[in-house]
Amino acid sequence: MRYGRQTEILIGTVFFLPKEEATSGYGTSRDVQYEARLATDIQNFISQYGANTSADRRTIFLFPGGLGSQLVRADVAYPNTPTPYTLSWIDCGVLTGEALDLRMLAGEIDFEQKYIVPNGCVDFIIDPYGNFIQWCQDNFIDRFVFGWDWRRSSAEAADFFLNDFLPTFDAVCANANLTPRITLHLLDTAPAGWW
Numbered sequence: 475m476r477y478g479r480q481t482e483i484l485i486g487t488v489f490f491l492p493k494e495e496a497t498s499g500y501g502t503s504r505d506v507q508y509e510a511r512l513a514t515d516i517q518n519f520i521s522q523y524g525a526n527t528s529a530d531r532r533t534i535f536l537f538p539g540g541l542g543s544q545l546v547r548a549d550v551a552y553p554n555t556p557t558p559y560t561l562s563w564i565d566c567g568v569l570t571g572e573a574l575d576l577r578m579l580a581g582e583i584d585f586e587q588k589y590i591v592p593n594g595c596v597d598f599i600i601d602p603y604g605n606f607i608q609w610c611q612d613n614f615i616d617r618f619v620f621g622w623d624w625r626r627s628s629a630e631a632a633d634f635f636l637n638d639f640l641p642t643f644d645a646v647c648a649n650a651n652l653t654p655r656i657t658l659h660l661l662d663t664a665p666a667g668w669w
Contacts, residue, residue, distance in 0.1 A: 500552045500583050505634070507548070507556065508591040512639060515594075516646050519618050523652055528614030533654040536619045537635075538595040542602060543621035545576070548589040556589060564598045582626045592621030616654060618643075 523533075545563040548556030562572060577585040584590050595603045603619070610617040620639070622631040647654055 500587060501581070503552055504589045504591065505638070507589045508634075509638070509642075511591055511593060512642075515618065516643055519616070519643075520647070520650050520652060523616050523647075523654065526614050526616055530614070531616065531655050532614075533616040533618070534610060536595070536603065536606065536617055538603060538619065538621060541624055542595050543592045543624055544594050544596045545590050545621075545623060545625075546593045547575070547584075548591075551587045552589065559589075559591070559593070561593075562590060564596050576625060578625055582630070590623065590625075592623050594619045594621045 541563070543563075544561065546559035547562040549558050549560070550556050561567075563576060565572070575586070576590065579585055597604070607617065607619075609615075620635060622628075622635075
């Protein structure tokens, strides 16, 4: 069973609520690492939100499509607690076979049992989302980039977004007295099966 986890951020405490179904120790621990990264991203969103002075507020969640989410790899294997993460997708290492290190075992477990977690969208040689992110800033649209591990099932990613991340995001925004106007638009950057 997954238990509630917390991560400290500047405006208070971010709680990711427990899930009902049982998950593996590796999967739960990996999700804790992912949630810690998301807590930082939520704090950055709140800072960005506070800087936007537009009267017509809109919020967009960007789900990088296909292989568009950057992935970072822990320095040590489960059950050790990793400290640094290194970029695993995508950087110059793919030219020397780094992509082979992204293999997974049954149960969506990394083949070396190191945590691999999403970290925003790719930014390698070209920045495929840079123009869109700049457009959002130019048009006073608050945006949150929700990177997801494209090696895992899209159903799991959608479940995590809807049942773990979004309630936490809403609670942290409410705690900071923010009420982002969120309208969900389906863009073709998301993988088939998300919605």
